[in-house]
Structures are given as C-alpha cells and as structure tokens.
Amino acid sequence: xxxxxTPNQNCFLVQPRDFQLPEPLPLQCGRALKNANIRFETAGxxxxxxxxxxxxxxxxxxxxxxxxxxxxxxxxxxxxxDMIGPGKWIDTNRxxxxxxxxxxxxxxxxxxxxxDPDTGRPYNLNFPVITVHDMVQAxxxxxxxxxxxxxxAVVGGSMGGMQVLEWAVTFPDFVDKVVPIATACxxxxxxxxxxxxxxEAIKADPDWKGGDYLPDKPPAKGLGAARxxxxxxxxxxxxxDRKFGRNLQDKSDPENYGYAxxxxxxxxxxxxxxxRSFVERFDANSYFYITRxxxxxxxxxxxxxxxxxxLKDVKxxxxxxxxxxxxxxxxxxSVKIVDALLRNRKEVSFCEIKSSCxxxxxxxxxxxxxxxxxxxxxxxxxxxx
Amino acid sequence: xxxxxTPNQNCFLVQPRDFQLPEPLPLQCGRALKNANIRFETAGxxxxxxxxxxxxxxxxxxxxxxxxxxxxxxxxxxxxxDMIGPGKWIDTNRxxxxxxxxxxxxxxxxxxxxxDPDTGRPYNLNFPVITVHDMVQAxxxxxxxxxxxxxxAVVGGSMGGMQVLEWAVTFPDFVDKVVPIATACxxxxxxxxxxxxxxEAIKADPDWKGGDYLPDKPPAKGLGAARxxxxxxxxxxxxxDRKFGRNLQDKSDPENYGYAxxxxxxxxxxxxxxxRSFVERFDANSYFYITRxxxxxxxxxxxxxxxxxxLKDVKxxxxxxxxxxxxxxxxxxSVKIVDALLRNRKEVSFCEIKSSCxxxxxxxxxxxxxxxxxxxxxxxxxxxx
Numbered sequence: 001x002x003x004x005x006t007p008n009q010n011c012f013l014v015q016p017r018d019f020q021l022p023e024p025l026p027l028q029c030g031r032a033l034k035n036a037n038i039r040f041e042t043a044g045x046x047x048x049x050x051x052x053x054x055x056x057x058x059x060x061x062x063x064x065x066x067x068x069x070x071x072x073x074x075x076x077x078x079x080x081x082d083m084i085g086p087g088k089w090i091d092t093n094r095x096x097x098x099x100x101x102x103x104x105x106x107x108x109x110x111x112x113x114x115x116d117p118d119t120g121r122p123y124n125l126n127f128p129v130i131t132v133h134d135m136v137q138a139x140x141x142x143x144x145x146x147x148x149x150x151x152x153a154v155v156g157g158s159m160g161g162m163q164v165l166e167w168a169v170t171f172p173d174f175v176d177k178v179v180p181i182a183t184a185c186x187x188x189x190x191x192x193x194x195x196x197x198x199x200e201a202i203k204a205d206p207d208w209k210g211g212d213y214l215p216d217k218p219p220a221k222g223l224g225a226a227r228x229x230x231x232x233x234x235x236x237x238x239x240x241d242r243k244f245g246r247n248l249q250d251k252s253d254p255e256n257y258g259y260a261x262x263x264x265x266x267x268x269x270x271x272x273x274x275x276r277s278f279v280e281r282f283d284a285n286s287y288f289y290i291t292r293x294x295x296x297x298x299x300x301x302x303x304x305x306x307x308x309x310x311l312k313d314v315k316x317x318x319x320x321x322x323x324x325x326x327x328x329x330x331x332x333x334s335v336k337i338v339d340a341l342l343r344n345r346k347e348v349s350f351c352e353i354k355s356s357c358x359x360x361x362x363x364x365x366x367x368x369x370x371x372x373x374x375x376x377x378x379x380x381x382x383x384x385x
Numbered sequence: 386x387x388x389x390x391t392p393n394q395n396c397f398l399v400q401p402r403d404f405q406l407p408e409p410l411p412l413q414c415g416r417a418l419k420n421a422n423i424r425f426e427t428a429g430x431x432x433x434x435x436x437x438x439x440x441x442x443x444x445x446x447x448x449x450x451x452x453x454x455x456x457x458x459x460x461x462x463x464x465x466x467d468m469i470g471p472g473k474w475i476d477t478n479r480x481x482x483x484x485x486x487x488x489x490x491x492x493x494x495x496x497x498x499x500x501d502p503d504t505g506r507p508y509n510l511n512f513p514v515i516t517v518h519d520m521v522q523a524x525x526x527x528x529x530x531x532x533x534x535x536x537x538a539v540v541g542g543s544m545g546g547m548q549v550l551e552w553a554v555t556f557p558d559f560v561d562k563v564v565p566i567a568t569a570c571x572x573x574x575x576x577x578x579x580x581x582x583x584x585e586a587i588k589a590d591p592d593w594k595g596g597d598y599l600p601d602k603p604p605a606k607g608l609g610a611a612r613x614x615x616x617x618x619x620x621x622x623x624x625x626d627r628k629f630g631r632n633l634q635d636k637s638d639p640e641n642y643g644y645a646x647x648x649x650x651x652x653x654x655x656x657x658x659x660x661r662s663f664v665e666r667f668d669a670n671s672y673f674y675i676t677r678x679x680x681x682x683x684x685x686x687x688x689x690x691x692x693x694x695x696l697k698d699v700k701x702x703x704x705x706x707x708x709x710x711x712x713x714x715x716x717x718x719s720v721k722i723v724d725a726l727l728r729n730r731k732e733v734s735f736c737e738i739k740s741s742c743x744x745x746x747x748x749x750x751x752x753x754x755x756x757x758x759x760x761x762x763x764x765x766x767x768x769x770x
Contacts, residue, residue, distance in 0.1 A: 125646070186631060187631070188622055188625065188626060189622075189625040189626055189628075189629045189630065189631065189650070189651075189652040190617060190620075190622045190625050192631070192650050192652055192653065193613075193617045193625065193652050193653070193656055194617060196613070196648070196650075196652070196653045196656060197610055197613045197614045197617065197656065199646060200586075200606070200609070200610045200613060200657075200660075201585075201586045201589065201610045203606070203646075204586065204589055204590050204606035204607050204609075204610055205589050206591045221585070221588070221589035222589050224585070224589075225582055225585045225586045225589055225610075228578075228581070228582045228585060229582045229614065232575060232578045232579060232582065235575075237573055237574075237575045240573065240574040240575050240578065241573060241574055243574075244574045245574065246571060246572070246574065246577070246683060261510070261584060261588075261673055261677065263581070264680075265574070265577050265581075265680065266574075267574040267577055267578050267581070268577065268578070268581045271578055271581060271582065272585075275585075288646055292646065295649075295650065298631060327712075
C-alpha cells in the first residue's frame with residue numbers, strides 16, 4: 001500500500017455519501033429496520049445505459065472507503081486502492097465503482113451503535129440480528145437508488161466474497177459477473193469456534209457491560225484480544241515465520257527474559273499493535289453482529305438444498321480465486337463451489353494463486369489478482385446455448 | 386477412555402506422593418527455588434538394577450496422575466490410563482512408571498500458587514520464570530531420589546514431548562530411549578501468538594488483578610476464553626466437522642436465531658463446557674508460567690547452534706511420532722528433528738499416524754500409538770559401531 005507523508009495534489013479524491021432508505025428494511029430475522037442509513041462511496045461515472053457499475057463488497061473490518069483519498073492530505077488511501085482507481089485493475093475511467101459499509105457496521109451505515117428511532121437511544125444489543133442476505137438487500141436498494149439497471153459485477157474477498165455469492169443467488173438477473181475471493185459457501189465449525197472465542201473475550205471485559213458500554217469507554221482489552229486472535233487466522237505460518245521468526249522484541253541478550261508476561265517476542269508486539277489500533281476504528285457491538293452474520297451464512301441452508309441445488313438458478317459468470325496459504329478459507333472451500341457450478345453447467349473460472357501471505361493475500365497479492373480480475377471483467381461472456 | 390459409574394473393586398490403584406527437594410533448585414533465569422515440592426505418582430516396581438524405569442512427561446494441562454485410580458470410587462482414571470497400567474502398552478508389570486507434575490504447575494508441584502517461604506504469601510507473579518529445562522532438572526532430582534540408576538525411557542506428547550527432547554539433550558548418558566510425540570524443537574510464531582492471545586484474554590479479566598486474584602475468585606472468564614482458544618488448536622477441522630458440523634444447539638427450528646450471542650451452534654456449547662470445566666481444575670497463573678515455558682523452549686538456542694549441532698551429543702534411541710491432522714505440531718516439525726538426528730547418524734524411528742483427531746490424537750489414538758511404543762521399548766538397541 002502506498003503511503004504519502006506530504007499532501008498529494010494529484011491524488012484521486014472520493015467522497016463519503018449517505019443514502020437513507022425511504023422504507024423500513026425487512027430483515028431475515030423477521031424484524032424491520034426503520035430509517036436505515038447506508039454510507040457509501042462511488043468512483044467513476046455511471047454510463048447512460050446504467051450498466052457499467054461494479055459493486056465492491058468489504059470484509060469484516062472494511063468500510064465504504066475502498067479507493068482514493070477523502071482529502072489530499074490523507075496519509076492512507078482506501079483499503080483496496082492498489083486494485084481500484086483511474087487506470088488501475090478495476091479502472092474507474094471505465095467502470096462506475098460503488099462500495100458501501102455493511103448493515104450492522106460502524107463506519108456510517110446503520111448498526112448497533114446507531115440511535116434506535118423508537119427509543120432515542122443507541123440500539124446496542126437490541127439491534128436486530130443481521131445476515132449476509134440482509135446486507136445484500138440493503139446494497140440492492142442503494143444500487144437501485146443510484147440508477148444502476150444491471151450490475152456489471154460484484155467483487156469482494158472474505159466476508160465480501162460471501163456477499164458476492166449471496167448476490168448471485170438472490171438477484172440472478174441483475175448481476176453479470178461475480179468474483180468471490182478467498183471465501184466459502186459457509187463457515188466451518190472451526191471458523192465459528194474462532195468467532196465464538198473472540199466474542200467471549202469481549203464479553204469477559206467488564207467495560208463491555210452487556211453491550212451497553214460508554215462511547216468513551218469501550219471494551220478495549222476484550223476487543224483487542226478478539227482482533228489479535230482473528231489476525232492470527234489472517235496470516236500464514238509461513239508469513240509469520242518470515243516476518244517475525246522467534247525474534248525477541250528489543251532484547252540485546254536473548255537470555256534476558258525480563259518480565260515474562262509483557263510482550264517479549266516480536267510477534268507479540270505486532271499483535272498488540274494490531275489489537276490496539278483496531279479498537280480505535282472499530283465498535284465492539286458491530287463485531288458481534290458482523291461475525292454472527294458470517295457464522296450464520298450458509299448458501300445451502302437458504303434454499304434448503306445442497307450446494308448444487310442452491311446454485312442452480314444463478315446466471316452470473318463466476319471467477320473464483322483462492323490463495324494457497326489461506327487456512328481460514330482454504331482452496332477446497334472454493335473448489336466445492338466451482339464443482340457445484342460445473343455440475344449446473346454454469347460459466348465458471350477458478351484460480352488458486354500461490355502465495356505465502358495467508359488469508360490476507362486478497363489484500364496483498366494485488367498485481368496477480370488484479371490482472372485476473374481486469375481480464376475477467378473485460379472478456380465478453382460466452383453465448384448462451 | 387473408560388468411565389465407570391460404580392466402584393470398581395479390581396481397579397488399579399495409585400497414590401500421589403510428594404518429594405521435597407533438599408536443596409534449592411537453581412533455575413535458568415538465575416534465581417533458585419527454595420523448598421520446592423514435586424508431586425508425583427509411580428506404578429509398578431523398580432528392579433534391583435534400577436534400570437526399568439520409564440518417566441512419563443505431561444502436556445500443558447496434565448498432571449502426575451497418568452494412570453490408575455486413587456480410590457476404587459474414582460469415576461475417571463489418570464489421563465493416559467489407556468496407555469499405561471498392568472498388561473497395557475506401557476506395562477507396569479514390567480516397568481516402573483514415574484510421572485510428576487511439572488514445575489510451575491498447579492497440581493501439587495511448586496508453582497505460582499505456592500507459598501513463597503521468604504514472604505509467607507503466594508508467589509503469584511513473583512514466581513520465577515520457569516523453562517522446560519528447569520522442569521527436567523526437577524524431574525532428574527526426583528528420579529535420582531527414587532533410586533533410578535538409568536532411565537529406560539522418557540515418553541510424552543505435546544509439551545511433554547518438549548521435556549522428552551530436553552532430557553535427551555541434557556542427560557544423554559542417563560536415558561536409553563526417548564519417545565517425543567506430537568511435538569517440536571521449538572514453537573512457531575503462530576504457536577507463540579496463540580499463547581499470547583490466550584494470556585491477553587486472562588489479563589483482560591478484572592478478576593485476574595495482575596495475578597493477585599483471590600483463590601475463591603479466579604479470572605474464570607479470561608481463563609475459560611484462553612482454554613477455549615487452545616482447545617480449537619487441539620482439534621482438527623475434520624474432527625470438528627464430524628463432531629459438530631454446523632448443527633445448532635437445542636433448536637427445533639434453524640430459523641430461530643434466538644439471542645444470537647449466547648451459544649447457538651453445537652461447537653460453541655462444547656467449547657463453553659471445555660472452558661468452564663478447565664477453570665475448575667487449573668490455575669490462571671500456572672497457565673501463564675507454563676505457556677511461557679513452551680514459548681521459550683528452543684532446542685537450538687540452548688547450545689547456540691543449529692538443530693544438528695544441538696543433537697550431536699544425544700545417545701538415546703529415538704521414536705518420533707506425529708499425527709496427520711495435527712496442525713499445532715504438524716508432521717514437518719517432527720521430520721525436522723528426524724533429519725537432524727539422521728545427519729548425526731543417531732538411532733531414530735519415525736511414524737506419522739494417519740488420524741483425523743488433530744493434536745489431541747496423542748491421547749486418543751492409543752491403540753496405534755501404544756503398539757508402536759510397546760515394541761520400541763521392547764526392542765534391543767542396535768550394537769554401537
């Protein structure tokens with residue numbers, strides 16, 4: 001990722017915008033969300049036919065700010081800026097790119113930290129349970145509002161990939177191409193178990209107060225521990241070995257064990273930094289709702305059939321991508337989806353990218369991934385039989 | 386594991402015993418431990434030559450009670466009772482089996498919860514940093530005290546395997562055969578990272594009080610979270626899939642999401658049970674000291690050479706065993722040790738046992754493992770050149 005220290009007058013600027021849903025949004029849990037707000041950003045221009053739009057869906061801790069800068073003095077650009085922008089792999093000179101913060105999030109879209117219009121107080125844990133299907137329903141209302149007639153593509157990694165799959169199944173006639181990256185049709189029990197322990201760590205923090213924490217006193221230790229745990233699952237053993245090895249932190253003499261329970265190994269200091277910085281930008285209750293949405297996501301459960309049945313009505317062309325060292329969403333998870341699509345005689349391409357970066361590779365191996373996505377977007381679909 | 390509900394009059398009885406070290410025990414950190422007590426159990430009879438003794442070394446949460454029952458009404462036997470006992474794979478009719486709780490532990494041996502003779506109060510975090518080398522030094526004093534002239538073997542899995550390796554390196558002339566199971570010559574950064582997050586979860590619990598918690602009010606939530614996290618790493622994705630799948634807990638209607646942040650999936654309820662029962666039998670400060678000992682363990686660092694150099698003076702015959710689905714101590718970790726032994730032209734056998742049980746396989750695949758260990762113990766060593 002490029003970081004600039006001096007204001008860049010030529011940088012690509014984008015602006016966050018808000019869309020308030022005119023109607024209550026019915027949710028899968030049976031409740032409806034009133035006055036829901038969707039925070040989103042766009043880049044590029046929608047063409048007259050309304051069919052050059054690409055929706056980018058973000059992962060657990062992402063937001064609507066996928067590319068460019070809000071001001072020339074921003075030190076960091078959006079989270080997928082290497083991928084998206086003028087002349088980049090997803091070229092905003094050609095495509096109209098839309099990215100919105102997910103429902104239940106904490107970066108502008110209505111979530112547990114928002115004010116419940118019925119009580120005038122924050123929802124906290126009274127916020128309704130959100131599913132990936134609900135996230136996608138909210139996105140559909142946004143793209144309709146923006147005048148999009150047909151999405152050229154939906155592209156996203158990790159939890160973003162779950163939204164991509166959900167789009168293909170829920171709105172088969174609306175999406176031409178889908179790119180689910182480093183994802184799965186459902187979580188394994190191991191994935192669910194990691195999420196559970198992360199939430200238990202938050203619950204163990206007395207500042208959490210059953211979700212009713214004070215805005216200036218969030219459950220920082222618990223949320224930090226949750227993030228550190230998740231972060232381990234985003235890296236590969238190999239990348240951790242290369243980055244940290246068994247190096248001790250700031251120790252001239254390796255025999256000097258110091259106060260053994262403060263951080264001592266380099267990997268511990270790194271994780272502590274990751275945990276602390278996450279607390280500054282993320283909300284503990286959103287962490288609850290969004291991880292629960294990923295736990296519940298199950299493409300097969302929605303149609304009450306197996307994966308082949310679940311995918312029988314999709315019309316999009318698929319490009320699935322996995323990464324060889326990703327153990328959170330390993331390649332066989334993608335292959336399972338590819339197999340089910342092939343058994344339905346759907347259009348599908350698949351690539352496992354060799355990478356040592358673990359799950360995070362979808363944010364890091366941008367050149368290899370970008371080239372593939374660019375060509376997939378540019379290639380005309382094969383004629384239907 | 387066999388569980389009995391009615392008192393078994395014919396069961397194999399063992400008794401916990403204590404050995405108080407007559408001299409202060411010098412530790413690797415530079416401090417010495419006064420009045421250290423070693424809790425141990427033995428089974429079988431030491432022969433007149435004092436050379437039929439087998440030392441069993443336990444894993445993180447184990448203890449001295451490796452086989453038999455303390456009373457006929459005990460519901461559960463020792464933790465490796467399927468392996469050890471009269472007529473079993475490690476046959477106590479033939480061998481004299483010794484197992485002791487590790488230094489820093491909380492099951493009878495001196496640890497952070499013991500009274501510091503200098504202050505009359507519990508050590509808590511004033512307890513000195515303990516290493517695997519220190520654990521082994523304490524065990525050596527115990528086996529000397531018991532009249533053992535030469536250990537026939539040292540056998541252990543996981544952290545127990547680290548102790549086995551340390552024995553072979555530290556006391557090359559004292560140990561005839563060693564069986565390091567499901568272990569490694571050092572932790573990877575990923576292993577260290579999991580331990581770090583587990584300890585951070587304990588630290589985040591206000592009941593921890595910097596280690597000075599009240600005996601009747603331990604940091605139960607934090608220690609429970611730590612155990613749940615560790616437990617995930619003991620299972621394989623495959624065994625979790627088979628045991629739990631994506632089954633919901635006690636739900637007649639899968640659409641009924643209930644209160645989404647209590648346990649909902651079967652795997653969550655299982656982990657919660659594991660976390661809670663661990664808190665009843667383990668001490669949070671011991672968890673700190675023992676995990677730190679495993680983090681610091683590095684066979685190569687002690688001799689300041691590489692693994693080949695570290696193993697050049699060992700004299701024991703080795704049987705290394707790994708399990709195919711163990712991702713905490715995967716097979717390549719054992720192969721690395723085997724390679725280094727072969728490069729030193731040492732006696733070494735190795736087997737990867739096919740198992741879907743993950744790291745826990747060393748406690749579960751007892752028949753396959755036991756047969757191998759029995760034959761290894763019974764086979765005469767090859768003649769020296």
